[in-house]
Amino acid sequence: MIYGSLELGLLGLVFYENSKAEHAREMYQDTELASWRDNYEFHSDLRRDFIWYTAGAWVVGLLDAYVDAYLFSFEAENTGFDRDVGFSMRAVINF
Numbered sequence: 898m899i900y901g902s903l904e905l906g907l908l909g910l911v912f913y914e915n916s917k918a919e920h921a922r923e924m925y926q927d928t929e930l931a932s933w934r935d936n937y938e939f940h941s942d943l944r945r946d947f948i949w950y951t952a953g954a955w956v957v958g959l960l961d962a963y964v965d966a967y968l969f970s971f972e973a974e975n976t977g978f979d980r981d982v983g984f985s986m987r988a989v990i991n992f
Contacts, residue, residue, distance in 0.1 A: 900954060900957065900958035900961065901958075903954050904951060904954045904955060904958065907947055907950050907951040907954055908951055910943075910947045911944060911947045911948055911951060914940050914941075914943045914944035914947055915944050917936075917940040918937055918940035918941045918944055921933050921934075921936040921937035921940055922937045924936075925937055
């Protein structure tokens with residue numbers, strides 16, 4: 898649930914920054930003001946960063962799912978180890 902929430906939150910930020918960047922781009926095309934161009938570049942950079950963060954969160958979630966699937970039957974397969982664990986000491990004396 899944590900990875901899903903993180904991925905959805907980051908994806909929401911991607912769409913939010915895309916909306917802000919497109920608005921700034923349209924305003925720059927209408928007004929030709931440098932402040933709108935700077936605003937577009939700022940939101941465009943944030944959008945790209947959030948795309949990378951979303952991809953990273955997706956890969957981490959993928960790896961977590963792979964490890965969980967690999968270790969799913971680990972406990973059932975290794976129940977024999979519990980019985981064989983112990984400590985012993987033996988002394989040999991030769992005369």
